[in-house]
Amino acid sequence: MTTQLKSYPEYKPSGIKWLDNVPAHWDVRRLKRVASLNPSKTESRLFLTADTPVTFLPMERVGTDGKIDEEVVPASSVWNGFTYFRRSDVLVAKITPCFENGKGACLESLSTEVGFGSTEFHVLRAGASILAQFLYRLTTLAEFRHSGADEMIGAAGQQRVPQAFVANYPLALPPLAEQTAIVRYLDHTDRRIRRYVSSREQLIELLEEYRQAVIHHAVTHGLDSDVRLKPSGVEWLGDVPAHWGVAAVKRHYSIQLGKMLQNGPNVPTDIAVPYLKAQHVQWFSVRTTDAPTMWASPHEIEQFGIRAGDLLVCEGGEGGRCSLVEEVPPGYIIQNALHRVRSFGTNRNDYLQYVMSSISKTGWFDAINNKATIAHFTAEKFGSLMIPIPPLPEQTAIVAYLDKATAAIDAAIDRARREIELLGEYRTRLIADVVTGKVDVREAVADLPQ
Incomplete structure (x- = not known):
């Protein structure tokens, strides 16, 4: 839009470095x-x-x-x-x-x-x-x-x-009449930008709902639309394929709560190591760039250590929020605001990540975490959580399907968010150019609808 606006016919020095030249009659x-x-x-x-x-x-x-x-x-x-x-x-x-x-x-x-x-x-x-x-x-x-x-x-x-x-x-x-024109032009442009931003935000909301629906259907019903179903007996889950199992998480995964914060060495052999806490774990994302340090013994570093493929689950904050660890520098451990989850060998951590995401949208975590007080997703609550257990080949197929499907949806969400970001940058630049006299909106205002 600014490319269609002309400069003023004549400028003069403002005497202000950042303001530079201004219209001669301002x-x-x-x-x-x-x-x-x-x-x-x-x-x-x-x-x-x-x-x-x-x-x-x-x-x-x-x-x-x-x-x-x-x-x-x-x-x-x-x-x-x-x-x-x-x-x-x-x-x-x-x-x-x-x-x-x-x-x-x-x-x-x-x-x-x-x-x-x-x-x-x-x-x-x-x-x-x-x-x-x-x-x-x-x-x-x-x-x-x-x-x-x-x-x-x-x-x-x-x-x-x-x-x-x-x-x-x-x-x-500028003169008052010109201020009126500038305000009118910017108000009109603001309305257009806000309408478009609102449409992008609605699109993002719909895409996020669709993403969750895709995940929920895959982890509760599988990929075969003709499969015979049976009652799961689990409130959040509903019916599942007849050949799937339903079991507590602790039957198929180990759960290790992290280490309590230690601010100094207890013995000479303790070592300062980086650790992750709940804020480092978001849905499908683990951040390691700003990890603080605590002291731990060599045994504790082994006990609370993390490696690629582990699933980290929040114990506090948004209890149940989790992400798979794709890569992590050596020597990192977890604080006791996180659980580290590892399969006993017959199930996939990335499948469990998708199951946890599905459960979170049902409100079940809020119910069992007792958010009326301080929410804690304890190891006992986590271990007792009932989840669907498909055969391992089906877990692999479900994960592959969801990785591809969610990647496409996430790309569409990212595009919409980038459009909103670019519009915000454009709006900021436009306001600056207009109110400092870099462009002349008087002719453009004359063409605006009344």
Whole structure:
């Protein structure tokens, strides 16, 4: 779309390195010259009473996409200890990482005249020479976010963008009529992008549902559509092929819970070794690049060690989440937030991985892990889990079929996610080019539907 937009006929130096040249008829101003910052709530005493409905916006109710989730409360409940704002003000999060992530909003459609929110917001009020929506677009620029992050002050983890940075931020200011055109063009483009992104997200959801249906059917009914079925006697499983067995996991697999964290050597022969914990294991994926270390004896390294082909299953967190280990550097062990699973020799770990994935979507893990408290998928619960056991040749055929089928589905999901990612990059670049005057949208706006 930007390739169809023309540059302005004439430019002038802005005097600002990152801004470079700007349209010749635009002004270059500091933000404090066109907007007021953090207005005092004392102005509201003239019309606000204790019972007046006001909007309340804690940080979690303001998105990174400009959207807000309003809660209306009496003014008396939020008068003290919160940041004051009014309809058409612009909010900008000032604390890390909310600032860098882009939390903020233009409040033109606020349902109440007045609102209060987190003290971690800067409030910008547009003056006569700038539109609130144009001002908000300026605060979404990557340059604004990167420069603000560089100017943060305070202790690590509690750093904030100072008001002085926002006040002195330079901007290129077009005439009001042109700001109106820019806002209209970007709003129109945003709607088109969001509609397409929504369609891609719906496609991803459908593909993920289809993927799980393919897995579930294969591990519960096999690949022969004409096979005779029998009741399994297992609630989550239903009917299975008549020639399959149904047994507890512990009858066919060994389960080894990992080692409790040891922060130092207990004896001189202990060794510091890398270990994996629950966060390193996602569905069908094991991450080894950021493994921390703990101390263990040579015997424990052997006892809790992992090798290619092992199945790692989460004991805590999302109990039951698992992945096959395809490759791992030597010397790694597992912490006690993970189980290591190995077949006794007559079954496949990769088949069990697909079975576990199927069970997870039935809600059965949530039921047995007691998520009302701290979820734990203990070795006892895991070992007692009833699963379908096809003959080994059928397990091999099922795994081969599912590897191929899920690879095709995963590729389609990855393509859709990449499209969403590229659209996000395009949107960011477009906003920057438009609000800094690199492209002229005035003719394009004239062609937009009313």
